Amino acid sequence: MALLVQKYGGSSIPSLDRIKAVAERIAAAHHAGHDVVVVMSAMGGTTDQLLTDAQNITAAPPPRELDALLATGEQASNALTSMALSALGVEACSFTGWQAGILTSHAHGSADIIDVRPYRVRSALDRGVIPLVTGFQGLIYGGADVTTLGRGGSDTTAVALAAALKADACEIYTDVSGVYTADPKVVPEARLLACLTHQHMHEMAAGGAKVLALSSVEYAQKHSVTLHVRSSYNHCPGTIVSDEFFDVTYAQQSPTVIAITHNPHSTKITLPGRPEPAPPPLHATTATGRSTLRSSPPRAGHRDVPCDEYTATASLIGSGLCAHPETLATLRRTLTHAAIPFTPMTMTDTRITLMCPPSYLADAVRALHKAFLAHTPQPQLPRHNRQLTLQP
Numbered sequence: 001m002a003l004l005v006q007k008y009g010g011s012s013i014p015s016l017d018r019i020k021a022v023a024e025r026i027a028a029a030h031h032a033g034h035d036v037v038v039v040m041s042a043m044g045g046t047t048d049q050l051l052t053d054a055q056n057i058t059a060a061p062p063p064r065e066l067d068a069l070l071a072t073g074e075q076a077s078n079a080l081t082s083m084a085l086s087a088l089g090v091e092a093c094s095f096t097g098w099q100a101g102i103l104t105s106h107a108h109g110s111a112d113i114i115d116v117r118p119y120r121v122r123s124a125l126d127r128g129v130i131p132l133v134t135g136f137q138g139l140i141y142g143g144a145d146v147t148t149l150g151r152g153g154s155d156t157t158a159v160a161l162a163a164a165l166k167a168d169a170c171e172i173y174t175d176v177s178g179v180y181t182a183d184p185k186v187v188p189e190a191r192l193l194a195c196l197t198h199q200h201m202h203e204m205a206a207g208g209a210k211v212l213a214l215s216s217v218e219y220a221q222k223h224s225v226t227l228h229v230r231s232s233y234n235h236c237p238g239t240i241v242s243d244e245f246f247d248v249t250y251a252q253q254s255p256t257v258i259a260i261t262h263n264p265h266s267t268k269i270t271l272p273g274r275p276e277p278a279p280p281p282l283h284a285t286t287a288t289g290r291s292t293l294r295s296s297p298p299r300a301g302h303r304d305v306p307c308d309e310y311t312a313t314a315s316l317i318g319s320g321l322c323a324h325p326e327t328l329a330t331l332r333r334t335l336t337h338a339a340i341p342f343t344p345m346t347m348t349d350t351r352i353t354l355m356c357p358p359s360y361l362a363d364a365v366r367a368l369h370k371a372f373l374a375h376t377p378q379p380q381l382p383r384h385n386r387q388l389t390l391q392p
């Protein structure tokens, strides 16, 4: 018997029928003898709709009120899933973020989880009741207001609960079979990665692979939480994100480039002149980042910061990238051959990022995947790590 945290994303619950299907999956794990803690996202499209509603009321909704609004999406899906479990004859109890003890910083819209006190979740487990926790939301530590954690933040709720409860597994259920060598919706021939280190997953999330929110990977890395990314639509084994067991086997098997990621919503900021006293970030990759940069008071010498809204980025993720100059040469040759305009932006040992016009982004990702990953064998999950695949 294991303690499982299972998170279901909005892509897993676009409809009430899918809520019922997810409830059946949760019930099956419960009947198999596991203790299950569920984290629910809002139903697919709900958060976007709530954001649009707020924008239709006012262009600048007060951050506190916007969080109060956005938090309702998860509350609805969470209560509905709890009802679906009850209808299956399984005792379940829904909890909001604050009821589950998710305590956060003050930053409305992008709060960090700073403590988790899951007393009621534990007590439900002790009574054999399935606790369901609303993802993406918390309560200001030492305060009384609701916060949200930034887009994709239910992943972070799941990881934080798994760490606090010392769960045996943190399963992130989504609409694809795991983490792939590229977004499978953009590159149909992308391959499933059986295993991945936290660092590689961190680079992928930072490069735009939204299958896991960046903050969730940071939290998992910091608290050594093993993640299991899999589909709620099938029973494929999925992807394990862990640093355990990987040292030798993974390093030996790992090719230089393991994935291509992309971000259609990057923003290029060009700073004229020499920045004083310290340069602000050169680029921001989220809408939050954009508004923060725009609303920042101008620093000396940066009165008019040109902001190109329409930049996209693609990244090569791997190991030892700086040690292999041919990687950059292949990147240049590939994109030039495909007539894709691009500008190299950053290069570290684990990530090379380039900018290109959004209309070329999908072609750039496909061309890079073909050049770097079409024939590369991917590292396999070490034999003794297969036990992490707990659920059929």
Ligand code: ADP
Pocket (backbone or CB within 6 Å): 008, 009, 010, 011, 012, 041, 152, 173, 174, 175, 176, 178, 179, 180, 181, 182, 183, 184, 185, 208, 209, 210, 211, 212, 259
């Ligand atoms: P959820 O609603 O479950 O949180 P998301 O839409 O946030 O799901 O994330 C899942 C999506 O991430 C997939 O549908 C896929 O299109 C996208 N994605 C981007 N890059 C990758 C990748 N490398 N591997 C898997 N999925 C990816």
Ligand code: ASP
Pocket (backbone or CB within 6 Å): 009, 010, 041, 042, 047, 048, 073, 135, 136, 150, 151, 152, 153, 154, 155
């Ligand atoms: N519902 C939120 C979003 O759409 C949080 C999440 O899905 O994880 O971003």
Ligand code: MG
Pocket (backbone or CB within 6 Å): 009, 152, 155, 210, 211, 212, 213
């Ligand atoms: Mg998500």
